[in-house]
Amino acid sequence: METAEQLLVQNYGIGGRYEPHVDALEIENDRIATFLIYMSDVEIGGATVFPKVGVTVHPKKGSAVLWYNLHRNGEKNLNTKHAGCPVLMGNKWVANKWIHEFGQEFRRPCSLSDWE
Ligand SMILES: O=C(O)CCC(=O)C(=O)O
Numbered sequence: 001m002e003t004a005e006q007l008l009v010q011n012y013g014i015g016g017r018y019e020p021h022v023d024a025l026e027i028e029n030d031r032i033a034t035f036l037i038y039m040s041d042v043e044i045g046g047a048t049v050f051p052k053v054g055v056t057v058h059p060k061k062g063s064a065v066l067w068y069n070l071h072r073n074g075e076k077n078l079n080t081k082h083a084g085c086p087v088l089m090g091n092k093w094v095a096n097k098w099i100h101e102f103g104q105e106f107r108r109p110c111s112l113s114d115w116e
């Protein structure tokens with residue numbers, strides 16, 4: 001994919017976690033969407049949580065989650081704040097594909113609305 005970053009593979013051992021953050025970088029041609037692929041099951045822990053919207057995604061090998069990081073007007077969407085919970089038992093492997101704005105104009109047309 002031309003307008004995406006290279007696949008980033010991450011491995012978390014026991015206690016491994018990712019602090020709450022948003023993936024948007026506030027740059028031109030920002031990360032419009034995140035595609036997060038779970039490459040392993042995790043025995044206990046390791047969920048990806050989105051506290052602002054009350055969503056918890058438990059890792060399941062072969063599954064993936066996709067979300068938009070930006071509003072249609074290009075502003076970062078703070079509701080996308082998320083974290084990787086600590087792995088308590090097992091091992092977590094994920095791969096991230098960050099898709100950028102350029103090239104997505106016809107797939108996700110912009111709008112002037114500040115909430116859409
Ligand atoms: O490992 C996770 O569940 C989340 C990873 C993440 O948010 C990131 O790499 O930006």
Ligand SMILES: [Fe+2]
Nearest residue numbers: 021022023082
């Ligand atoms: Fe993230």
